[in-house]
Amino acid sequence: MIKVSNLSFSYQEGSSILSNINLEFDRSHTAIIGQNGAGKTTFAKMLKGLLKPYQGEILIGSQNVQNTTAAELAKVIGLVFQNPNDQIFKSNVLDEVLFGPLNLRIDKDIAKLNAMKALEMVGLRDKLDMNPHDLSLSEKKLLCIASVVAMDTDIIILDEPTIAQDHKGKEMIRSVIQSLKKQKKLVMTIIHDMEFVAENFDRTIVLNEGKVILDGDTRHVFSQKDILKQAHVEPPGITQLGEKLGYQETFLTVEELVEKQRKS
Template identity: 70%
Template sequence: MINVSHLSFSYEIGTPILSEINLAFDQRTTAIIGQNGAGKTTLVKLLKGLLKPYNGEVLIKNIDVKTVTAAELAKTVGLVFQNPNDQIFKQKVLDEVMFGPLMIKMNKEVARQKALQALAMAGLSDKAEMNPHDLSLSEKKLLCIASVVAMDTDIIILDEPTIAQDQAGKEKIRHIINFLKTKRKLVMTIIHDMDFVAENFERTIVLSEGKVLLDGDTRYVFSQKDILREAHVEAPGITQLAQELGIKETVLSIEEFINTKKR
């Protein structure tokens, strides 16, 4: 899906943000984690084509992002912004969700069907005629996710998807991610919610100071306490609890913790 080779980027000469990044993304759900300033958002913008690398290359389905515009990549890569107010601009929820599909030349009736399906998954079907700015922050975030899902891109990147979400909201996002997996989409996220990562993402990449410190199966990554400490990242709460209690297995969920204790 995506191949990143010797990727480096800097906003100012002499101040590297990313240095020699080499990654290959397949269809596993993938979380990119790290403290603020680690380079996560910059990396995602490069994958989306919003920025161009000054060294190395990014290939999206064998297309060099240097050779195409972000608009041209919109049919392949969808990005949900961290702040929904940076993304929403229409006066009606349904129009907001249909905008992306229509911009990539999707048939109007197909766009409407995709939009209604995405709104249903986000639990916003009854809000279709509302002004998006009258929604709560959590609903706005779900609306932005629905807007990108409706575009039916092969790659979907979620920037801090669980911001402002209660457990019900997280369950909706979990359902959307699982739906996208069944459609063989690549779902990626940059996120600080380690509990959500542990339960929903198969692969985790740890960035620190613009470099990849750790990359692998999520269970393996959260077992590497020393490297996580170096990256100033904490494992999920339930993982830490299990470690404190001397459980040797790397536990990623409450259910796993209970089952382990029973054994």
């Protein structure tokens, strides 16, 4: 679905943010992790066409991002910003979620149906007439997720989706991701919540100083302690606990460790 070749980017000459990135993405749910400043959000903006490479290319299907506007790419790829206040601008919740689908010229009835389904998924269907700026930070984030989901794009990027979320909010986001997976959509996330990565994403890419230093199955990635340390990333707590208990396996969930303990 996405092919990135020899991609480099800099905001100013002599200071590279991304260097020689070569990646391909199928429909495997993918997390991109790394410390602040590693280039994660810049990379996401480039996939969306908000920034253009100074070297290399990005192909979204058959479309070259270099020659395609962000508006044209909106038909195939959606991005949920890290800060919901950067994305919200309508006067009520329903209009906010309808804006994207209607601008993609989706039939009004279908757009309304998609919007209501998306709002139901994130628990905001009972707040259709509220001003989005009166919502809590957690609800604003969920609203932005619903707005992008309602656009029905094949690719969705979530920038720090679990920020400000309690357990209930995280479970809603998890449910949305699983629903999108069943629809054969590609979900990517930029995130610092390693537990959420371990539980929900098949593939994990580690960025450090603008370069890919690790890419693979999430379980394998979290087993590479030395490389993660280089990127200033700690494995999930449950992975670290399993190691301290003396197990050779890399555990991604509490359930996995409990089952291992039960069988021991």
